[in-house]
Amino acid sequence: MRQSELPDLMQALRAPVNAFIHDSRARIALIVNRSGQVLAQHGFTSSYETMNVASLAAAAHASSQALAELLNTRRWKHLYHAGVKRNMFLALLDTPLEPLILVVIFDDQSSLGLVELFFDRLSASVAALPQLREVRRSADAVSFERDLEAGLDRVFKSDAEPS
Amino acid sequence: MSDIYVDTVARLSRVSGVRGAIIVEPETGVPVMAEVEVGVSPQALAALAAALFRRTANASAAAGFGPLRRFHLEAAGGHVLMAGAGDLVLVVLVDDERQLGMVRLEAQRAVESLQ
Numbered sequence: 367m368r369q370s371e372l373p374d375l376m377q378a379l380r381a382p383v384n385a386f387i388h389d390s391r392a393r394i395a396l397i398v399n400r401s402g403q404v405l406a407q408h409g410f411t412s413s414y415e416t417m418n419v420a421s422l423a424a425a426a427h428a429s430s431q432a433l434a435e436l437l438n439t440r441r442w443k444h445l446y447h448a449g450v451k452r453n454m455f456l457a458l459l460d461t462p463l464e465p466l467i468l469v470v471i472f473d474d475q476s477s478l479g480l481v482e483l484f485f486d487r488l489s490a491s492v493a494a495l496p497q498l499r500e501v502r503r504s505a506d507a508v509s510f511e512r513d514l515e516a517g518l519d520r521v522f523k524s525d526a527e528p529s
Numbered sequence: 530m531s532d533i534y535v536d537t538v539a540r541l542s543r544v545s546g547v548r549g550a551i552i553v554e555p556e557t558g559v560p561v562m563a564e565v566e567v568g569v570s571p572q573a574l575a576a577l578a579a580a581l582f583r584r585t586a587n588a589s590a591a592a593g594f595g596p597l598r599r600f601h602l603e604a605a606g607g608h609v610l611m612a613g614a615g616d617l618v619l620v621v622l623v624d625d626e627r628q629l630g631m632v633r634l635e636a637q638r639a640v641e642s643l644q
Contacts, residue, residue: 391580448557477583479558479576 372405375497379406382491390484393452394471397492398424399464409471423456423469430456444485446478455481459489461498534562537639541621544635546628548607551620552643555579561617569622578620582611599636612636614643 383395383406394409396416402424410416426445434441444457455470455478468488470481492498534552541550542564549565551574558579563571586597602609607624610632619639623632 474556477556477558477576477579479553479560479572480580482559483573483576 371497375495376405378495378497379492382488382495383408385491386484386488389487390470390472390481391476392455392470392472392481393475394469396420396423396469397459398467398469400424400427400467405466419469423467426456427458427467444482448478453478455485457485457489459492461493461495463498466492531562533642537619537642538562538564541619541632541635541639544628544632546623546625547632548622548624549574550622550639551575551578552614553579553582553618553620554616555583555618565622574620574622578609578611579618582613582618586613610636612640614640617643619643 379397383397386392387395387408392409395407396404396410396419397406398404398420402421404416404420407416410419430442430445441458444455446456447454452471452473455468455472457468457470459466459468468485470485472481538550538552541547549563549569549571551563551565551571552561553559553575554561556579558576560571560575563575565571565574581602582597582600585600589595589597596613598613600611602611607622608626608629610619610621610623610629612619619636621632621636623629
């Protein structure tokens with residue numbers, strides 16, 4: 367995904383992510399691609415925190431995918447980590463371009479069932495975005511770090527702007 | 530142990546006027562056992578019913594009424610009955626209000642068997 371294509375895509379993702387947060391009552395949502403590039407976020411307050419979660423989520427997805435293949439399962443529907451106060455839900459959003467990783471953090475104001483329910487709606491909304499049919503894949507690995515930084519800059523810049 | 534859940538939803542589903550029965554884990558909103566008519570999503574129903582039950586239970590506790598026992602939702606096309614059953618919640622869909630008395634009785638028996 368190229369830097370020049372990010373603003374439109376990130377703008378397009380804001381509405382479905384905000385609707386998902388509202389409906390599911392989740393606290394935090396983050397959409398990253400498989401290389402950890404941040405495409406959308408809601409709920410984080412610092413780019414450092416977002417970058418860490420994005421990187422770890424991409425790594426968690428990669429390791430769980432390897433585990434799925436080892437167990438002759440094409441892929442997991444989702445991963446769920448139950449915590450004492452907060453829970454994490456990690457799932458793939460299928461798009462015509464590439465699968466995206468959704469990370470959701472929620473507490474006792476929501477539930478796994480609610481997150482799953484509204485995840486299905488988010489998944490359908492994201493898959494239908496025209497921006498995800500038009501953007502092109504990153505041309506090379508060299509652009510990865512630059513795109514990652516650009517994604518974070520744009521996410522926090524757009525959040526800081528008055529709506 | 531799981532036979533109890535299978536038997537409970539099967540027995541409730543056989544009652545006239547019942548469109549489905551679900552046993553839900555309220556903290557996660559995930560169905561433990563479900564038997565519903567085609568066209569009803571047990572996952573969606575369990576998630577939303579559990580959220581509703583938990584919030585209503587909080588309201589009951591805030592009012593000083595103690596734990597929520599039963600919750601009856603009346604809609605234009607039917608009724609949703611929910612009852613706390615230990616750590617679980619029983620959800621029953623009823624589309625014939627003439628059968629509500631019988632359904633309530635069966636639901637109470639189901640709750641007792643689940644506790």
